[in-house]
Amino acid sequence: MTYSAIKTEVHDRVGLIQINRPKALNALNTTVMQELSTALEDFDADPDIGAIVLTGDERAFAAGADIKEMAGASAVDMIKADRIAIWDRIRNIKVPVIAAVSGWCLGGGHELAMGCDMIVASETAIFGQPEINLGVIPGAGGTQRLTRAVGKALAMEMVLNNRNMSADEALRYGLVNRVAPVELYLENAIQLANEIAERAPLAIRFGKEAINNAFESFLADGIADERRSFYFLFSTEDQKEGMQAFEEKRPAEWKGI
Ligand code: DAK
Numbered sequence: 001m002t003y004s005a006i007k008t009e010v011h012d013r014v015g016l017i018q019i020n021r022p023k024a025l026n027a028l029n030t031t032v033m034q035e036l037s038t039a040l041e042d043f044d045a046d047p048d049i050g051a052i053v054l055t056g057d058e059r060a061f062a063a064g065a066d067i068k069e070m071a072g073a074s075a076v077d078m079i080k081a082d083r084i085a086i087w088d089r090i091r092n093i094k095v096p097v098i099a100a101v102s103g104w105c106l107g108g109g110h111e112l113a114m115g116c117d118m119i120v121a122s123e124t125a126i127f128g129q130p131e132i133n134l135g136v137i138p139g140a141g142g143t144q145r146l147t148r149a150v151g152k153a154l155a156m157e158m159v160l161n162n163r164n165m166s167a168d169e170a171l172r173y174g175l176v177n178r179v180a181p182v183e184l185y186l187e188n189a190i191q192l193a194n195e196i197a198e199r200a201p202l203a204i205r206f207g208k209e210a211i212n213n214a215f216e217s218f219l220a221d222g223i224a225d226e227r228r229s230f231y232f233l234f235s236t237e238d239q240k241e242g243m244q245a246f247e248e249k250r251p252a253e254w255k256g257i
Pocket of ligand 1: 023024025027028063064065066067068078082083084087104106107108109128131133134136139140
């Protein structure tokens with residue numbers, strides 16, 4: 001598959017996707033979003049891929065949705081374009097997706113990173129929701145995910161007053177998993193992704209799903225869902241192999257069945 005606005009590579013069991021519109025600070029136009037969701041789905045369907053890293057470049061992960069593309073749109077145009085459908089496709093990816101973020105991570109770019117399962121940031125990363133400057137609010141889950149991640153106080157300042165967050169602050173608030181020097185953040189994210197990709201695939205899938213449910217559902221629903229997945233995993237060969245390997249003091253060999 002050839003893409004015009006993203007690049008893809010494979011690093012062992014990790015699929016790497018790089019948003020590639022450097023001149024526009026990787027602003028998310030329709031082409032980026034379509035190619036991105038296709039690439040994510042292709043990697044997700046590939047049994048040799050166990051995790052995905054999504055990145056931009058050192059200057060920007062993504063400076064938001066493409067403002068020039070949206071500027072003249074009416075409410076009806078926005079609804080008819082149904083761009084939210086693409087965000088739903090991204091949300092349904094089964095393997096873990098790690099965002100490797102450097103530089104600007106704003107608006108829809110920040111929502112995209114928060115929609116990933118983990119974030120590895122460079123020391124230069126800047127997170128923000130500047131939509132208020134454009135007379136709108138976040139439209140791809142930002143008000144919900146940001147508030148759950150950093151709490152009401154900071155979310156209010158970020159959404160209502162364009163308050164940006166540094167990488168260190170994001171680490172303190174628990175929005176990102178790790179902060180690394182700019183020369184190392186991508187390597188660090190790929191390494192973390194490869195570690196995860198080596199683990200029992202079904203347990204990884206259900207673990208991701210259950211944690212994301214904690215974010216998106218009521219506690220009782222999330223707990224019931226977690227319990228179902230937990231019981232189900234006892235019907236898999238990987239559970240038998242994992243527990244037997246423990247007893248035999250050897251590394252488990254995962255089959256994903
Ligand atoms: N869109 C389009 N172009 C952008 C852009 C963006 N978001 N951000 C930057 N660029 C372009 C600039 O126009 C400039 O292009 P040229 O003028 O060279 O042609 C180039 O990238 C370099 O940018 P600057 O010259 O501005 O670079 P600076 O270093 O001076 O400033 C900056 C960097 C990040 C502070 C600045 O570029 C900036 O403020 N950018 C806009 C950030 C922003 O407001 N982002 C939020 C966009 S609104 C939806 C769901 C979600 C959304 C939409 C729909 N649906 C469910 C349908 C999300 C909305 C948003 O994200």
